[in-house]
Amino acid sequence: MNRTLHTYFRSSAAYRVRIALNLKGLTAQHVFVHLTRQGGEQFGEAFRALNPQALVPVLSEDGVQISQSLAIMEYLDEAYPTVPLLPKALADRALVRQLSLGIACDVHPLNNLRVLKYLTTTLGASEDAKSAWIHHWIALGLQAVEAELARRPASRFCVGDVPTMADCCLVPQVFSAQRFNVDLSGFPCAMKVYANCQALDAFADAQPSRQPDAE
Numbered sequence: 001m002n003r004t005l006h007t008y009f010r011s012s013a014a015y016r017v018r019i020a021l022n023l024k025g026l027t028a029q030h031v032f033v034h035l036t037r038q039g040g041e042q043f044g045e046a047f048r049a050l051n052p053q054a055l056v057p058v059l060s061e062d063g064v065q066i067s068q069s070l071a072i073m074e075y076l077d078e079a080y081p082t083v084p085l086l087p088k089a090l091a092d093r094a095l096v097r098q099l100s101l102g103i104a105c106d107v108h109p110l111n112n113l114r115v116l117k118y119l120t121t122t123l124g125a126s127e128d129a130k131s132a133w134i135h136h137w138i139a140l141g142l143q144a145v146e147a148e149l150a151r152r153p154a155s156r157f158c159v160g161d162v163p164t165m166a167d168c169c170l171v172p173q174v175f176s177a178q179r180f181n182v183d184l185s186g187f188p189c190a191m192k193v194y195a196n197c198q199a200l201d202a203f204a205d206a207q208p209s210r211q212p213d214a215e
């Protein structure tokens with residue numbers, strides 16, 4: 001089996017997949033794509049041939065190439081079901097997807113590198129305005145996660161007492177919030193889940209500072 005992951009240490013989306021692989025006990029050879037060096041290696045011809053969206057992560061496995069972190073995680077879950085990333089009960093599966101999509105589609109893209117670059121260059125936003133933008137969208141997204149977690153019986157992870165795809169999405173988003181100094185004091189349920197996740201090697205080993213390409 002030849003499995004590679006095109007990744008960048010600071011990428012939240014790649015971080016999700018690194019956690020998922022670790023949870024499943026799967027290894028992948030990491031190919032590092034530096035998102036800022038020389039204008040961004042993701043825009044090079046070779047990487048664009050792999051993913052025309054010019055975004056990491058990309059998982060390649062025996063000729064199969066998949067981009068989009070949620071698609072990758074669902075693929076891994078179907079291909080390697082022994083350690084599942086989705087619970088059994090239908091309603092719980094839907095909740096995991098709801099939380100995952102809420103973060104991956106409605107929070108993360110607004111603070112992605114290319115969006116922030118567009119804000120400051122094309123639209124001329126100041127650094128302060130950029131920072132306010134980041135704080136606004138992360139806080140709004142985490143408020144929704146917090147409300148969802150708070151109205152359910154307390155559990156160790158986002159949905160139940162076993163980590164799921166929702167935790168793979170929450171942890172990188174909280175990590176990114178910390179990097180941007182977002183005040184997280186209003187999110188006790190999310191932070192408790194975050195702490196429970198970080199206590200596991202699968203999550204701790206996937207964090208940006210532990211990656212070989214970390215700066």
Ligand SMILES: N[C@@H](CCC(=O)N[C@@H](CS)C(=O)NCC(=O)O)C(=O)O
Nearest residue numbers: 011012013055056068069112113114
């Ligand atoms: N929805 C995509 C998002 C992928 C994405 O935005 N990747 C970022 C890093 S987290 C990226 O490659 N950014 C490069 C850029 O903005 O130019 C996923 O979940 O995989």
